[in-house]
Amino acid sequence: GQQVMQIPQYQHVQEGEDFTTYCNSSTTLSNIQWYKQRPGGHPVFLIQLVKSGEVKKQKRLTFQFGEAKKNSSLHITATQTTDVGTYFCAGPLNSGGSNYKLTFGKGTLLTVNP
Amino acid sequence: KAGVTQTPRYLIKTRGQQVTLSCSPISGHRSVSWYQQTPGQGLQFLFEYFSETQRNKGNFPGRFSGRQFSNSRSEMNVSTLELGDSALYLCASSLDPWGKTQYFGPGTRLLVL
Numbered sequence: 001g002q003q004v005m006q007i008p009q010y011q012h013v014q015e016g017e018d019f020t021t022y023c024n025s026s027t028t029l030s031n032i033q034w035y036k037q038r039p040g041g042h043p044v045f046l047i048q049l050v051k052s053g054e055v056k057k058q059k060r061l062t063f064q065f066g067e068a069k070k071n072s073s074l075h076i077t078a079t080q081t082t083d084v085g086t087y088f089c090a091g092p093l094n095s096g097g098s099n100y101k102l103t104f105g106k107g108t109l110l111t112v113n114p
Numbered sequence: 115k116a117g118v119t120q121t122p123r124y125l126i127k128t129r130g131q132q133v134t135l136s137c138s139p140i141s142g143h144r145s146v147s148w149y150q151q152t153p154g155q156g157l158q159f160l161f162e163y164f165s166e167t168q169r170n171k172g173n174f175p176g177r178f179s180g181r182q183f184s185n186s187r188s189e190m191n192v193s194t195l196e197l198g199d200s201a202l203y204l205c206a207s208s209l210d211p212w213g214k215t216q217y218f219g220p221g222t223r224l225l226v227l
Contacts, residue, residue, distance in 0.1 A: 030213065033215060035218075041220075042204055042219065042221050043157070043216075045215050045216070090216075091213070092212065092213020095170050100211070100212045100213045101159070101170045101211075102208070102213050102214070102216055103159075104156065104159075105156075107156050107157075
């Protein structure tokens with residue numbers, strides 16, 4: 001069935017290093033969304049990308065949507081301890097007929113060594 | 115605007131019991147989704163409701179059920195609890211069920227003994 005895949009599952013970095021997580025869909029997406037879940041917290045919406053090839057930045061975070069609208073990436077420059085958490089991508093996948101379901105990847109857990 | 119609220123926040127039950135969790139969505143949001151989260155397992159989709167109708171359902175046994183009321187508030191019920199049901203149960207609301215951004219509540223942490 002249709003799914004959203006995310007790699008890597010875990011990433012441990014030294015503070016100051018860069019970090020990237022990748023998201024791939026089995027089908028073309030109308031949009032891709034990114035969420036962050038801090039340890040002990042709940043997922044919080046970060047950003048939505050809609051256009052093919054779109055790039056958006058939020059301070060040290062750079063989000064990209066692929067040209068084919070089937071893949072996306074989140075890159076963090078010079079990680080800080082506040083970046084620790086699990087990053088999820090999510091895209092609307094057809095769940096039958098006219099139904100769509102926002103489908104989440106399994107997430108990438110980022111830990112940062114100070 | 116108030117966020118998504120979930121009650122209770124913490125719950126301890128014993129095997130065989132049943133539990134009901136409640137979720138109040140953001141005002142104006144008509145879609146509510148439920149997820150189960152256990153360590154290392156990501157977000158396991160349970161079901162989604164819109165206009166009091168279940169639109170999508172995940173791969174969970176029939177012991178897991180839900181409903182939505184006319185004011186968009188939702189409840190989920192787990193009957194005959196098992197130890198493996200211990201998890202964080204998250205509710206998320208969105209404007210509509212067609213892939214819109216979801217806003218999560220703080221979750222209900224359920225421990226089954």
